[in-house]
Amino acid sequence: MHTPEVVDWVNKEWLKRTGKIFRDPDRGIRSLYQKGYLKKIDKGIYRYDPNSINLRNDLKDFSPKLKKQILKLDNYKCMVCGMSIKEGVELQVAYIKAKDLGGTTLLENGQTLYSKHNFLKKNYKQTELGKKIFIRMLKNAKKAGHNKLIAFLEDILKVYEKHNIDTHISS
Structure with a gap:
């Protein structure tokens, strides 16, 4: 299906x-x-x-207590864009490494994301999400003619290539 x-x-x-x-x-x-x-x-x-059907019991969700710790650790701001509830966005606690990719329910594997960014992340690895966001930012910077930002983002994307990270994602 x-x-x-x-x-x-x-x-x-x-x-x-x-x-x-x-x-x-x-x-x-x-x-x-x-x-x-x-x-x-x-x-x-x-x-x-x-x-x-092969039910799994090993995939746990963050507890309410752990969610509060993660939100506090991240200063109640999205780790992608820095927005908070003050800007009217819904914040969610998300896995850095997805549960079904082996991610654990530990403080170190949690992050605060604006719901839109959490939805975009899906089951991408953190670096994959980052590269996709940088590619999107580059396209927008080119449309707006922000040359300084264009150069910065192109440099970041070259680092991905230099270290052979997420080469399956192209702009």
């Missing part, structure tokens, strides 16, 4: 089972995969087979 079909199925099943509308289907699908209800076939493609 491709993601759109899974989203439709999850929404319908959630409504049928709980009587409520599913708030964030993409996150829910990832959660179902992490828990073992779905098998990931390829990026955005999942398989549901009721005969091969």
Whole structure:
């Protein structure tokens, strides 16, 4: 199944089972995969087979206490853009290394992200997310003609290449 079909199925099943509308289907699908209800076939493609459900209990969420510690450690600001609730953004505590990629529920693996950046991160590694953001910033800087920013961002992207990091992501 491709993601759109899974989203439709999850929404319908959630409504049928709980009587409520599913708030964030993409996150829910990832959660179902992490828990073992779905098998990931390829990026955005999942398989549901009721005969091969392999439930996992090793993937824990951050506790409320740990979330507060992470928010405090990050000064209640998004680690990507620096925005806070003062600017009207929703902050979330996110994994630096995703749970299903082996990330642990420890203070060192938590970060504060603006909900938009957390959604963009999905299951990317931290460096992958960074590179994608720098590429996007470079495109915007070029449109706006900010030459100083363009040079800065091009230098950063050269560092990715120099160290052979995330070469599968191109601009």
